[in-house]
Amino acid sequence: MKLTIFIVAAAAALLSVAMAAAPPPGQQTATGTDNLNTTTSTVEGPNITSSDAASFIFLPDGRFPPNFTFGGMLDPNLGSHDALSAGMRYAWPMIRDDCGRFVRRVKYCFVNEDNKTALRHTFKEAIKSWRQELGEPSAESGHNLQFKDVGNPYCYANWQNERNPENWQDGTDVDALAVRIERGTGSAYGTLGYQFALESAPGRHYMVLGDDHVGRAAHEIGHVLGLAHEHQRSDRDQYIEFRCNKLKGFSDAKKRAEQAAEFDVDYKLCNYQDFAIKYGFNIATQYTRGLGYLTTHDGADGFDYKSIMIYLSWESADDVRCRLNAEHCPLAKKGETGISAFVPFNERPSSRDVAFVRQFYRWVPQP
Numbered sequence: 001m002k003l004t005i006f007i008v009a010a011a012a013a014l015l016s017v018a019m020a021a022a023p024p025p026g027q028q029t030a031t032g033t034d035n036l037n038t039t040t041s042t043v044e045g046p047n048i049t050s051s052d053a054a055s056f057i058f059l060p061d062g063r064f065p066p067n068f069t070f071g072g073m074l075d076p077n078l079g080s081h082d083a084l085s086a087g088m089r090y091a092w093p094m095i096r097d098d099c100g101r102f103v104r105r106v107k108y109c110f111v112n113e114d115n116k117t118a119l120r121h122t123f124k125e126a127i128k129s130w131r132q133e134l135g136e137p138s139a140e141s142g143h144n145l146q147f148k149d150v151g152n153p154y155c156y157a158n159w160q161n162e163r164n165p166e167n168w169q170d171g172t173d174v175d176a177l178a179v180r181i182e183r184g185t186g187s188a189y190g191t192l193g194y195q196f197a198l199e200s201a202p203g204r205h206y207m208v209l210g211d212d213h214v215g216r217a218a219h220e221i222g223h224v225l226g227l228a229h230e231h232q233r234s235d236r237d238q239y240i241e242f243r244c245n246k247l248k249g250f251s252d253a254k255k256r257a258e259q260a261a262e263f264d265v266d267y268k269l270c271n272y273q274d275f276a277i278k279y280g281f282n283i284a285t286q287y288t289r290g291l292g293y294l295t296t297h298d299g300a301d302g303f304d305y306k307s308i309m310i311y312l313s314w315e316s317a318d319d320v321r322c323r324l325n326a327e328h329c330p331l332a333k334k335g336e337t338g339i340s341a342f343v344p345f346n347e348r349p350s351s352r353d354v355a356f357v358r359q360f361y362r363w364v365p366q367p
């Protein structure tokens with residue numbers, strides 16, 4: 001699943017490219033691509049302004065400055081990669097539930113009746129896969145994360161698209177995550193974390209699924225909670241091989257950039273999000289180290305191959321040989337012997353994904 005996320009100014013659209021190659025036997029197809037527009041909803045969404053994006057502390061090539069301290073937070077000691085630590089996106093706010101308990105609630109709704117019928121089961125199962133790893137919110141489980149359908153009965157009175165917040169349904173909380181399906185694109189995308197900016201902007205949190213796959217929906221839920229892609233950690237090159245030229249669309253984008261007399265094309269297509277987008281290579285934005293415009297945080301436990309937030313090796317692979325040999329895939333584990341191995345499709349949250357939730361959605365003393 002590619003997915004992604006963020007706000008602010010960058011927009012990249014990742015239209016997704018469904019993989020041409022069928023997945024290897026026994027594997028699910030790669031998930032679609034996250035759509036950076038979304039991710040970047042400043043540009044595309046309801047008027048989200050760049051005040052939301054506080055400070056961009058990335059160096060021009062997307063690396064962190066050497067002495068960057070991630071917003072001054074204590075290192076939460078996680079192996080995750082998140083967009084919350086620096087305070088540019090937030091955990092879902094605390095509320096009091098019907099039992100009077102303080103919980104952090106992800107409010108969601110389906111955009112309309114058809115979409116609810118189509119997605120209700122998938123979405124519930126995806127929530128369940130997190131719930132099974134996390135346990136119910138309680139002092140024992142250590143987290144207070146709750147999900148609730150707050151549609152009245154749907155997000156929109158008349159859904160047209162995410163740019164029409166004026167059609168939001170009266171009585172549905174405006175900060176609810178608007179969930180819908182867009183079949184046939186092979187892509188899934190959604191917003192990252194919670195955005196306080198535009199307190200009143202309905203439709204600013206959303207998730208679009210390309211199919212009914214529960215594992216892909218669970219990956220998107222990771223983004224909704226604030227997790228970024230594990231393979232975009234700043235230290236990822238120690239753990240994985242990223243072969244950018246094995247991504248679909250690389251050669252065409254390279255031709256376009258060379259025709260435009262650009263320099264350092266290979267490097268820039270793979271490392272500069274804006275450059276990749278300019279030449280129609282949006283998929284690269286889902287692989288750059290860091291998220292470009294949004295400050296992210298690498299948890300300290302190191303790279304987590306089991307994270308639900310990492311793409312499988314054959315995601316967006318251009319070379320069919322990737323089906324049999326990880327050396328031909330865009331993403332592969334670095335082998336101890338120098339031979340690379342497949343990154344599998346992790347369909348369930350890992351223990352470090354769960355640790356992230358316990359950190360940011362921590363159970364608090366109750367009234």
Ligand SMILES: *[C@@H]1O[C@H](CO)[C@@H](O)[C@H](O)[C@H]1NC(C)=O
Pocket residue numbers: 011012013014015035037043044
């Ligand atoms: C994403 O943004 C680009 C640039 O604004 C736009 O051309 C594209 O249609 C958008 N894609 C989607 C899926 O909204």
Ligand SMILES: *[C@@H]1O[C@H](CO)[C@@H](O)[C@H](O)[C@H]1NC(C)=O
Pocket residue numbers: 046047165
């Ligand atoms: C978005 O900004 C435009 C231009 O400033 C303004 O006309 C429009 O009313 C704004 N829309 C919302 C939903 O705030």
Ligand SMILES: *[C@@H]1O[C@H](CO)[C@@H](O)[C@H](O)[C@H]1NC(C)=O
Pocket residue numbers: 065067
């Ligand atoms: C961090 O780096 C910046 C730029 O090099 C420098 O101005 C600043 O003093 C450094 N801060 C610390 C705490 O070292």
Ligand SMILES: *[C@@H]1O[C@H](CO)[C@@H](O)[C@H](O)[C@H]1NC(C)=O
Pocket residue numbers: 111112114115118159180181
């Ligand atoms: C979701 O809603 C949109 C907008 O009405 C519609 O075009 C689409 O067909 C719906 N999808 C499903 C699977 O019902």
